Amino acid sequence: MPNPLSGRAAIVGVAESDQIGQVPDKSAIQLHAEAALNALDDAGLQLSDVDAVFTAGFSTPEVAEYLGVVPRYTDNTSVGGSSFVIHVGHAANAIANGLCSVALITHGESGRSRVGMRSITPQPNTIPGQYEAPWGMPSPVGAYAMACTRHMHQYGTTKEQLAEIAVATRKWASMNPKAYMRDPIEIADVLSSRMICWPFNLLDCCLVTDAGGAVVLTSLERARDLKQKPVKVMGWGEAHDHQLISQMPNLTAGPAQYSGKRAFEMAGVSHSDIDVAEIYDSFTYTVLLTLEDLGFCKKGEGGAFVSGQRTAPGGPFPMNTHGGGLSYTHPGMYGIFAVMEGTRQLRHDYEGTPRQVQDAEIGVVHGTGGVLSATGTIILARD
Amino acid sequence: MSEPRSAPPKPLPQPEPLAKPYWDSLNDGAMQLQRCASCEKFVFYPRAMCPHCGSRDLQWQRVSGRGKLHTFCIPHRHPSPAFQPDLPYVVAQVELDEGVRMMTNLVGVDPDPAKLMPLIDKPVEVVYEKASDQITLPKFRPV
Numbered sequence: 001m002p003n004p005l006s007g008r009a010a011i012v013g014v015a016e017s018d019q020i021g022q023v024p025d026k027s028a029i030q031l032h033a034e035a036a037l038n039a040l041d042d043a044g045l046q047l048s049d050v051d052a053v054f055t056a057g058f059s060t061p062e063v064a065e066y067l068g069v070v071p072r073y074t075d076n077t078s079v080g081g082s083s084f085v086i087h088v089g090h091a092a093n094a095i096a097n098g099l100c101s102v103a104l105i106t107h108g109e110s111g112r113s114r115v116g117m118r119s120i121t122p123q124p125n126t127i128p129g130q131y132e133a134p135w136g137m138p139s140p141v142g143a144y145a146m147a148c149t150r151h152m153h154q155y156g157t158t159k160e161q162l163a164e165i166a167v168a169t170r171k172w173a174s175m176n177p178k179a180y181m182r183d184p185i186e187i188a189d190v191l192s193s194r195m196i197c198w199p200f201n202l203l204d205c206c207l208v209t210d211a212g213g214a215v216v217l218t219s220l221e222r223a224r225d226l227k228q229k230p231v232k233v234m235g236w237g238e239a240h241d242h243q244l245i246s247q248m249p250n251l252t253a254g255p256a257q258y259s260g261k262r263a264f265e266m267a268g269v270s271h272s273d274i275d276v277a278e279i280y281d282s283f284t285y286t287v288l289l290t291l292e293d294l295g296f297c298k299k300g301e302g303g304a305f306v307s308g309q310r311t312a313p314g315g316p317f318p319m320n321t322h323g324g325g326l327s328y329t330h331p332g333m334y335g336i337f338a339v340m341e342g343t344r345q346l347r348h349d350y351e352g353t354p355r356q357v358q359d360a361e362i363g364v365v366h367g368t369g370g371v372l373s374a375t376g377t378i379i380l381a382r383d
Numbered sequence: 384m385s386e387p388r389s390a391p392p393k394p395l396p397q398p399e400p401l402a403k404p405y406w407d408s409l410n411d412g413a414m415q416l417q418r419c420a421s422c423e424k425f426v427f428y429p430r431a432m433c434p435h436c437g438s439r440d441l442q443w444q445r446v447s448g449r450g451k452l453h454t455f456c457i458p459h460r461h462p463s464p465a466f467q468p469d470l471p472y473v474v475a476q477v478e479l480d481e482g483v484r485m486m487t488n489l490v491g492v493d494p495d496p497a498k499l500m501p502l503i504d505k506p507v508e509v510v511y512e513k514a515s516d517q518i519t520l521p522k523f524r525p526v
Contacts, residue, residue, distance in 0.1 A: 124397035131428045132486045133394045134520055136466040137474040138458050145456035146476060153454070153503045198457035198471075198496050246476050246486040247428075251454060 003235070003266045009092035010223035010230035010383065013043025014340040017108065017212030020329050021180045027116030031108030031212030032063055039214035044227035045102060052100035054091055055107065056083035057333060063106055073100040079240060080369025081280060084336035085376035089236025091217045101218060108212035111331035132244055138197055140282070141205060143245035143371035145197045148285035150251040152199065154300065159199055161303030162284035163190035166203045166326055168312035169281060173323025175355040180207050181327040204284040206325035206334070213336035220383065229347045230383040234269065237262025240374035248372060256293035256366065259377040267379035271296055275360040276345045277317065278338035280368040281324040290366055294377065318357045321345055335367030335376065346382040393465040395518045402429040404443045409519040412511045414448050416481060417441040427483035448509035450479035452502050457494045473499065477507055477523050491524040
């Protein structure tokens with residue numbers, strides 16, 4: 001029996017801020033506002049239509065005040081980069097239950113230029129201040145690096161296999177004019193790039209950019225009267241199983257194993273139904289682990305799954321088709337940009353170009369937040 | 384030539400009241416952890432309740448200071464100038480024999496992945512490193 005909430009709401013608008021990449025003359029909240037207005041334009045809706053606000057990083061009152069919106073529904077779920085993927089599920093739920101009509105999810109970070117951003121250094125009497133900060137782990141890279149080391153130990157995963165992800169993702173970025181890094185790279189380039197935190201070289205790590213993004217949802221019924229081809233939200237799942245990396249129950253199996261299962265079950269689709277995947281790539285290992293946890297391959301076989309450029313353009317598993325956080329943009333909490341690209345692929349926005357995944361009907365979007373701490377998985381479908 | 388600038392101090396914990404016995408035990412060179420009187424599991428980091436069973440009845444108990452290297456990374460860059468003079472070094476997680484895992488540094492080894500990978504799941508023991516008059520940090524070395 002299909003889930004009664006499945007497919008009742010749709011994504012109707014997506015957009016970046018006016019510029020992304022290096023935007024030293026704009027504050028983080030300004031990037032929120034630009035993306036919000038652009039996404040509403042994309043949908044053919046007005047700010048006055050918005051009655052629900054979702055954000056992370058900033059508080060919903062901060063963003064709503066700046067925009068001049070007085071929402072009847074507010075959701076400030078803040079679980080790092082996965083927040084915005086989780087917001088999609090929460091918005092779809094609220095819409096399906098009649099609690100709001102037009103949901104606006106906004107993101108904006110001046111990750112590179114640090115204009116209007118808060119400090120993230122933990123206070124010395126907090127849990128991270130007492131039990132993690134004193135040992136000099138650069139966060140978040142060191143946390144992901146330690147999880148990756150354990151995977152290499154347990155399953156023989158290699159740096160060459162991790163590099164396959166960076167190389168394939170760059171190929172997609174080369175077709176995206178908005179991508180920050182577009183020059184082709186090879187596996188040897190990844191392995192010889194500057195060492196950041198073993199086992200990660202520079203090209204195993206996401207970019208640090210300035211960018212905003214926004215997503216607009218409404219009911220499927222209303223969506224069909226708007227500008228864009230609706231993209232239905234078929235299923236969603238969320239989970240977290242730790243905050244500190246030293247408390248992660250299993251460094252080689254994260255909360256994606258829970259959020260993914262819930263999303264697939266709710267949508268009533270199987271892995272073979274997925275035409276396109278947008279998987280949070282803060283680091284190469286993030287992707288490898290997530291593909292295993294979501295069940296696209298068996299535990300320990302993520303390295304083999306991504307080898308031979310299987311996720312590159314023309315490969316059997318099109319993934320991160322805008323260039324991901326590794327090559328397109330990553331201001332800090334990237335999840336919204338995965339939602340945007342999954343939507344654009346399913347709308348067939350790139351029809352007639354090699355970037356379009358042919359006949360894409362169903363996609364999976366997955367966000368990872370914190371230090372592999374929190375995940376959100378959504379299944380989207382072209383109406 | 385300019386004089387070498389001294390690095391700023393590293394961030395040190397400011398123990399919350401509940402955790403004082405833990406930090407005191409490190410100063411004494413005899414690590415204690417909380418153990419749940421109800422389910423008998425050890426608890427780390429120190430808490431007001433057992434995350435395994437919800438009991439509030441936690442008691443401090445001396446532990447061995449021995450465990451196994453669970454994983455590591457080797458930072459070659461760090462945003463804080465406090466850590467930059469030490470780069471590269473080994474940040475590690477150790478699983479104590481009592482079943483809890485903690486963040487630490489592995490000391491007495493080269494920051495060389497080829498030498499460190501074979502040490503995973505192999506025994507390590509605590510080294511008490513005095514960081515200030517108030518704080519001793521637990522670090523670990525291979526046995």
